[in-house]
Amino acid sequence: MSLHNRIAVFRAERGISRRQLAEAVGVNHQTIGYLERGDYKPSLELALKIARHFGVTIEMLFSLERFEPIAMTLKRTGDDT
Amino acid sequence: MKTGRKSFLAMLDDSVRWTGMPARVAQQLSGDPDRRHQPLRWRPIGPIMYACVLFVIALVWPPLLGEIDPGALIGVLVAFWGALFAMVPGIHANGPLGNSALEDDERQAALRKESILFCVGFLAVLNVLGQPLLMIVSHWQDWSMARAASVVTTALMLNIALWICLPTLYASWTLRQLPKE
Numbered sequence: 001m002s003l004h005n006r007i008a009v010f011r012a013e014r015g016i017s018r019r020q021l022a023e024a025v026g027v028n029h030q031t032i033g034y035l036e037r038g039d040y041k042p043s044l045e046l047a048l049k050i051a052r053h054f055g056v057t058i059e060m061l062f063s064l065e066r067f068e069p070i071a072m073t074l075k076r077t078g079d080d081t
Numbered sequence: 082m083k084t085g086r087k088s089f090l091a092m093l094d095d096s097v098r099w100t101g102m103p104a105r106v107a108q109q110l111s112g113d114p115d116r117r118h119q120p121l122r123w124r125p126i127g128p129i130m131y132a133c134v135l136f137v138i139a140l141v142w143p144p145l146l147g148e149i150d151p152g153a154l155i156g157v158l159v160a161f162w163g164a165l166f167a168m169v170p171g172i173h174a175n176g177p178l179g180n181s182a183l184e185d186d187e188r189q190a191a192l193r194k195e196s197i198l199f200c201v202g203f204l205a206v207l208n209v210l211g212q213p214l215l216m217i218v219s220h221w222q223d224w225s226m227a228r229a230a231s232v233v234t235t236a237l238m239l240n241i242a243l244w245i246c247l248p249t250l251y252a253s254w255t256l257r258q259l260p261k262e
Contacts, residue, residue: 018262027186033259040188 008036025049118179120253125246128168132242136235176249196248
């Protein structure tokens with residue numbers, strides 16, 4: 001089963017590099033690259049550390065289902081309000 | 082006025098650059114440990130092929146062994162061992178598993194474990210199947226002591242080459258190159 005994540009999106013939104021995120025969570029910066037590309041599934045500890053670093057819940061970063069596009073999320077949020 | 086022809090020293094500089102060594106030295110001195118441990122997808126195949134070829138020669142070409150003087154045979158085997166040990170050290174050190182295991186993060190530790198397990202499994206299957214087969218063939222063909230010794234020696238070389246190079250080869254083919262950020 002594949003594990004989807006939005007690390008790259010959050011990283012781009014915060015304007016931090018792979019290396020900065022890697023240093024913050026204590027891994028090699030290549031590991032962040034492999035995580036973003038879905039080549040590596042993180043341990044629960046690493047997933048929690050990354051979520052804590054971005055200040056979001058783990059479900060916002062990782063999902064077993066494919067994430068919907070951000071445009072769709074924004075549109076849905078706009079429809080709700 | 083420029084003639085367009087390079088001087089001898091410039092040609093020597095070009096030939097040094099052509100070897101790739103200056104770029105390699107710059108990479109080694111760059112201070113970035115990740116750049117020193119790049120996937121090596123082809124280099125580990127060299128020692129494995131070399132050991133395979135020696136093993137096959139020892140196995141299927143016994144008339145050659147009969148013609149070589151025992152003293153010379155020992156010299157040849159020492160030279161083969163020397164050639165093998167000259168090839169293998171840089172492969173592990175420069176490959177993706179070359180850094181110290183103490184510096185591994187969880188992905189690198191998992192990759193190291195997976196690569197070594199693959200190598201151990203491969204060697205176990207190879208030896209469990211190969212050793213009884215060699216014993217049967219040696220008994221069946223009534224091998225001389227020189228032939229048996231050369232086959233055993235080259236089989237040991239093959240095992241060592243696989244033990245050193247196979248984890249690097251496995252890890253190198255498992256890793257896909259990351260695009261530059």
